[in-house]
Amino acid sequence: MVTMVIADDEHITRLGLQSLDWESEGFRLTGLASSGSEALEMVRSQAPDLLLTDIRMPGVDGLSLMRTLNQENRPVKVVFITAYHQLDYALSAIELGAVGFVLKPTDPDEIMAACKKAKLQIEAERGQAAAEKDLRQQLKEYSLTLQGKMLPETECRNVVVAQMTDYLEAHYMEDVTIAKISAALHFHPDYLSRLFKKETGENFSDTLTRIRLQQAVEYLADPSVKVYEAAAKVGIRDARYFGQLFKKRYGLTPQEFRSQQPAGGEK
Known part of the structure; x- marks a missing residue:
């Protein structure tokens, strides 16, 4: 669930924005602000994920609000509501890091679309942060194991490489x-690349590609999964490039491989 605050100095607009079905789209509305200063206090106290705000309000306007949030290193994403004649404000907002805009007169579908786009960014960053946290925790556990067992240097190196492979x-x-x-391990990337190559005999990128293609074979065995879907599922967004990698490793294109499977070809 993504938490959000709405800020607009017009009472009717605030009520209209509040009435949208936020919950069904994965949002939880935690506050309504009638001014930029009130919105700032809500962000400080509630730490929402998203702020939907009018770009021009009396007193502290949207741009001033965002400058302050940036200065305070608040990680909130900001979507602005702006009018056609305020496009110069919008350009300034882009420089400050706004993630979306909705033009007045506001359309509920456009508002929701802009906020859902911001939500995708928020969730992607959460996933990355969780993955990095998980890696740091695992490395901490390995470190404690190393300290307890006093492993020789060679085994220490092997543990680091094993952790990289597990990841x-x-x-x-x-x-x-x-x-x-390397950032999570606190080693220089060049050092880790050399260590990985020395211990495994394979480049880091080649190992990643091998793991991805091995998993892709399992996806391609399912005729309901299209080739480009299999590529995306293993982290390769370019289906053509995926096909080139697949043929280089297996001597067959994904389509040729699939045609040899009992389940038949791609739909």
């Missing part, structure tokens, strides 16, 4: 990079 197998469908893992 790839658990997160191959995500945007996995050596830089992200």
Whole structure:
């Protein structure tokens, strides 16, 4: 559930925005603000995920509000409501990091679409943060194990590589990079790349591709899963590139591989 605050100085507009079916779309409305200063206090006290606000209000307007939020490092996403003649404000808002705009007169579908787009960003960042937290926790556990058992240096290196491999197998469908893992491990990415190659005989990127393609074979065995869907499920967004990688490894295109399966070809 994504929490949100709505801010608009017009009472009728606030009521209209409040009446939208937010809950069914995965939002929880936690506050209604009638001014920028009131919205600022709500964000400070409630820490919502999303702020839907008019860009121009008396006193503290939307831009001033967002500048303050940025200065205070508040992670809230901001969607602005603006009029056609306020496009210069919109350009400034983009520079400040706004994630969406809705033009007046407001349309409920457009408002919901802009907020749902912001919601996708919020959920994606949550997923990434959770994955990194999980990796840090696992590394902490490994570190405690190492301290307790006083493993030799060679075994220590092997544990790090094993942890990297475990992470790839658990997160191959995500945007996995050596830089992200190195940040969590507090090692330089070049060092981890060399260590991984030395211990496994395979490049980090080649290992990731191998794991992805092995999983793709399982998806392709199901005739209800289209080739581009199988590619996306294993973290490869470009179906054409996926086909090239698949043929390079298995000597067959995904379609040729599928045609040899008892279940038949792709629908």
